[in-house]
Amino acid sequence: MGGHAASVLDDRLYGRLADLVSFEVEDRGPADQRLQSAAEQALYHEARMLDERRYRAWLERFTDDCVYWVPLDPVADPRTKVSYCLDDRRRMADRIGLLETGWAHAQEPPSRTVRTVSNVEAWPLGGGDTLARCSTVVWEHRKDRLTPFASRNDFVLASLGSDWAVRYKIVRLVDCSGDVRKFSFVL
């Protein structure tokens, strides 16, 4: 844990992310109802932690091999295209650390956010992981402006229940191919 560990992002992990992208091609069919309420519990909690800016506690909910990914091209292999961000644990810690310096002008004053999480579905993946998918709108208020960030989010959850943990979080902004208002908080 912590910000200093070497990156675990390697070609194998990129391959898993590319597989997650290729899952988009086929309809996964109806969700698994038994997993759904446990997935909802995790996703609602995750959203609340971010709205309350409990970033360090949020980061502790991610596995060591985690990825936080906001693609610009939702169907591309991330090895070949730039994203808004594709963070491993170290860069997630940097993103939080930047806000903690007190000098991040784009967050002075800080954004207030409220997230609406809906359309939660979940399916089992191999190795005990769960794929949870939801629609999210982050409503950001800062200075004189209210800005919505609408996305479909995919979570690969490494565990559920009170010890829920996230392996991958992928935020697919609906306007990722358009002009995005600058944001430096975590989506």
Add this chain to the structure above:
Amino acid sequence: MNALDSLVQPHRVHRRAYTDPDIFAAEMSKVFGGAWVYLAHESQLPEPNDFVTTRMGLRPLILTRDSDGGLHGLFNRCAHRASTVCQSECGSTRRFQCSYHGWTYSNRGELVNVPFVEGYPPEFDKADHGLALVPRLGTYRGLVFGTLNSDAPTLAEWLGPAGPLIDEFVDRSPTGRIEVRNCQRMIYRGNWKLAWDNAGDGLHPTFAHRSFLVLNERQHGGARSLSQFKASPDDTGMYGLDLGHGHMFVDQRPGLNQSFWETQRPVPGREWYADRIAERFGEEAADVLDMAPGSMVNLSIFPNLLIKGNHLETVDPVSVGETRLHTWVAAAEGAPDEVNVLRMRIAEDFPSLGNPDDLEIFERCQEGLAIAEIEWVDMSKGLGHDAEQVSADGVRRAPVTHEGPMRGYLRAWLELMSSDAKLTTVRAGETSFEKAA
């Protein structure tokens, strides 16, 4: 036009340059039409019949490659009732058909079909009703530019001393060519020239990017990205150039005391990819790795192309108080895949951690510029200073924190804005093409 002269003085610029809608309207014609405007990179339309849509100022444009490989700048406006005829960002086609009444054009701009043509006057000739084209197109090392101004200098003359600096940027690739990938698109509420002021500004990183500097020191220590701006930037040998015609250059390389790769902040995958490159390239690994980070220079080609890091960033004005920045990422053609994977992650690093602070400050500037009674923006640092050197080709060189590059681009801006050059469009087949390099 003499009223404009009073807006740009040697040491300051009037707020109206950033806030007056009439000045903005004139800029969209005289600057983003009268100058050579960057349109796209050839690697975005590599094959015959490929196209990309872009804008030249506020004018929607389709840059096409015909079946013989020639480039054409077609205005995206049906000659009939003005509807745009192409809705895609990019693609491949020989024909553009207007969805309104079915007029159909070739990718060279010729009108090839008008449905129900009976009923038009007898003198109606399809040759008179093609798409309008950019009259002058030119390329330099794959960068495509266009101008509507027949009096403009040649593209080679326009770029002048900026040309060899473009060469340095593309020659970081083993093949001497870059491959433009995808693009990060950001929008801010501020005038386009605020991005321009910033691009030649070596004074701001110490303060505007303090969060980034403090983060790197706390988390990673040592001389990491931008640490050369931590204390006294002018003591490091870093410098800025006013290249003429509004082009600017900021060179951070003299501020580094280690390789580009060692300076680069750790990005995702750093260790695994560095190990692979070490295995594959042995003693040459350090040179291979140095292709991954950005160029450590900012080269700004007036009026709309900022080359920085591994990026081609376009400054795309929307209105007097709103601007789009499109940051296209360049891969190094011929470099090992590992290098270009790292380039993608590096291209997310400063843009997502540092640039939001720039954009925030642009918006704060636009807010402050609203005060009509406070008329002037000061740009006097370094004016008449002993440290400024002027070389034989007119390039002015000064320490990195001086504001000479900004004064330089505003002189070029004033010259274009004061010009009465006639701007024109041409018909299919009439574009003149210059291959400057």
